[in-house]
Amino acid sequence: xxxxxxxxxxxxxxxxxxxxxxxxxxxxxxxxxxxxxxxxxxxxxxxxxxxxxxxxxxxxxxxxxxxxxxxxxxxxxxxxxxxxxxxxxxxxxxxxxxxxxxxxxxxxxxxxxxxxxxxxxxxxxxxxxxxxxxxxxxxx
Amino acid sequence: xxxxxxxxxxxxxxxxxxxxxxxxxxxxxxxxxxxxxxxxxxxxxxxxxxxxxxxxxxxxxxxxxxxxxxxxxxxxxxxxxxxxxxxxxxxxxxxxxxxxxxxxxxxxxxxxxxxxxxxxxxxxxxxxxxxxxxxxxxxx
Numbered sequence: 001x002x003x004x005x006x007x008x009x010x011x012x013x014x015x016x017x018x019x020x021x022x023x024x025x026x027x028x029x030x031x032x033x034x035x036x037x038x039x040x041x042x043x044x045x046x047x048x049x050x051x052x053x054x055x056x057x058x059x060x061x062x063x064x065x066x067x068x069x070x071x072x073x074x075x076x077x078x079x080x081x082x083x084x085x086x087x088x089x090x091x092x093x094x095x096x097x098x099x100x101x102x103x104x105x106x107x108x109x110x111x112x113x114x115x116x117x118x119x120x121x122x123x124x125x126x127x128x129x130x131x132x133x134x135x136x137x138x139x140x
Numbered sequence: 141x142x143x144x145x146x147x148x149x150x151x152x153x154x155x156x157x158x159x160x161x162x163x164x165x166x167x168x169x170x171x172x173x174x175x176x177x178x179x180x181x182x183x184x185x186x187x188x189x190x191x192x193x194x195x196x197x198x199x200x201x202x203x204x205x206x207x208x209x210x211x212x213x214x215x216x217x218x219x220x221x222x223x224x225x226x227x228x229x230x231x232x233x234x235x236x237x238x239x240x241x242x243x244x245x246x247x248x249x250x251x252x253x254x255x256x257x258x259x260x261x262x263x264x265x266x267x268x269x270x271x272x273x274x275x276x277x278x279x280x
Binding site for chain 2: 005075
């Protein structure tokens with residue numbers, strides 16, 4: 001329980017005009033081999049602007065920062081305030097050139113550190129009967 | 141690029157007989173409020189058995205450890221060998237009692253540190269036209 005694990009950025013999000021890129025650092029470029037065969041990726045990034053004791057100690061939020069949404073535990077949300085500041089987004093790959101992946105969009109800042117990428121598989125039977133709370137329909 | 145981020149375990153995977161549990165540490169219990177309204181969660185855990193310089197330096201693998209599958213960059217797989225040893229699984233919630241979540245199953249060891257939970261929303265339009273390589277059909 002007392003262990004601490006280290007995360008090293010493997011790249012960075014860059015936004016320019018209407019384009020959004022994942023720039024993977026040269027050291028990790030070979031880890032991209034074969035990614036072009038997928039249409040989508042899951043992008044894990046770090047909410048670096050919230051990396052403070054206060055940001056990491058927030059355990060309950062109003063989802064989507066809307067007071068009309070009930071106070072909810074951060075593990076039942078995608079809040080950028082949470083004990084470990086990991087963001088997770090499913091993104092469509094538009095192109096890959098070298099170690100630069102152009103994606104459709106991501107709800108992260110330009111400059112957000114990327115910590116992992118995972119290929120995306122369509123979901124299996126475990127997705128049947130997905131149920132979500134009513135606040136999920138109230139987004140900004 | 142030289143920053144290092146710290147990850148603190150928030151719980152642990154426990155497997156007993158045919159049952160699989162996520163045990164969230166007491167300190168983080170209030171972060172679970174409202175999770176019962178979801179049928180599924182995304183579980184982020186740490187591949188702690190591979191937390192060695194060698195395990196983290198592996199950038200290409202044969203997916204599913206099958207030689208017939210082409211050598212592939214780890215970012216195009218869900219390999220447990222990768223620069224940051226984050227595992228990600230979509231799980232069905234069977235029950236929640238206090239800070240113990242019973243789930244259907246997870247491809248992690250009993251004892252694996254849990255580092256984050258995120259609620260699961262059905263996918264939106266960005267999922268249309270999902271494409272994957274042929275090796276995705278060859279699993280153990």
